[in-house]
Amino acid sequence: MIEVVERMSPPRALYCEFPLGRPLGKPSDAVFQREVIERGLELLEASEPVLATHPEVVESDETPLVCSIPPRYDPDVPPSVDEAQGLRAAYDRALAARGTTSVGRAIDADDVPAALEVLHQWATGASWEDVALPGKNTVAVSHDIRTYYEEAAMELVAGSTPGGRAAEAWFFEETEAGRTVMAARTALKDQEAPFPFWFYMAPAHR
């Protein structure tokens, strides 16, 4: 949104039309990242406020990631719970490889199946006021579930560099957990839960 930059008039800005969430444009591309930084540093030579535009546009990829999803294993639990349990090994490998996880806003990885169980109950008729969600905060819990899946997915597709919205599309369009989050979100809306409780459980465009 270059219009915002123009209105706020910062002293020096390099406007980059890259995928949202990737301000340096391309993960695992040191040459490209360095070029972006050097273009920014060149603005230090300006003698008055300057707004430059990076000449390359990097588009997001909205095609769902091609990533394996565990087969159904335990018919006695909701599909999303079964699926989340099946992804645990990949999540653990990702955690071991990176040394840290961004899961933990409200719940940790151990709580993901139980949280999905409650979202499933909400989606199938239970009242959000009667059935308590582990972690309580619907937005944070939904984000933690998505992060758990995305970190597992990045491990399962290791060696590739998915585009900017590929993992989001995979989560919401291909996984049982994504469908459960969306169904619970709709249920909260229908139960007239406060707007911030349900709206921010998923990206605004969904």
Add this chain to the structure above:
Amino acid sequence: MSVDASMRAYAATLPVPEFETTAFTTLGKPLSEARVAIVTSAALHRPGQDRFDLVDIGFRSLDRADRQLVMGHWSPNFDHTGFQLDLNVVYPIDRLEELAADGVIGDVAPRHFAFAGNQPDTVSEVRLDTGPACAAELVADAVDVVLLTPV
């Protein structure tokens, strides 16, 4: 229109603080002698630091050697997997180290700072309180140049 494009179009309609003048200063020394720091709005923190709250006007200090970082941002509206694959796409600390090793910049600052990009609409708290407090930390570290990476 792509999702990113539609989100940019929507964001362009939102009110933002507008300024009649622009704060501006020149570097005053060669870039090859300048100390550079990163300030990001990606809500990064070390695992042991306080997490970012839903509305969090504060900042976290990151040491130059930190690489195992958490992205604590609350917005579901942007990609987080780029950071999982390579933190430099958000926080280009390895690129700064390379620029210093090559003599392009003088030095990498000992500390870098992270805010959360989701802020109250007026951004008054960052403008009047935590922003100046962070700037004071940068000055204390003799930082000459700050690279801002917005998320």
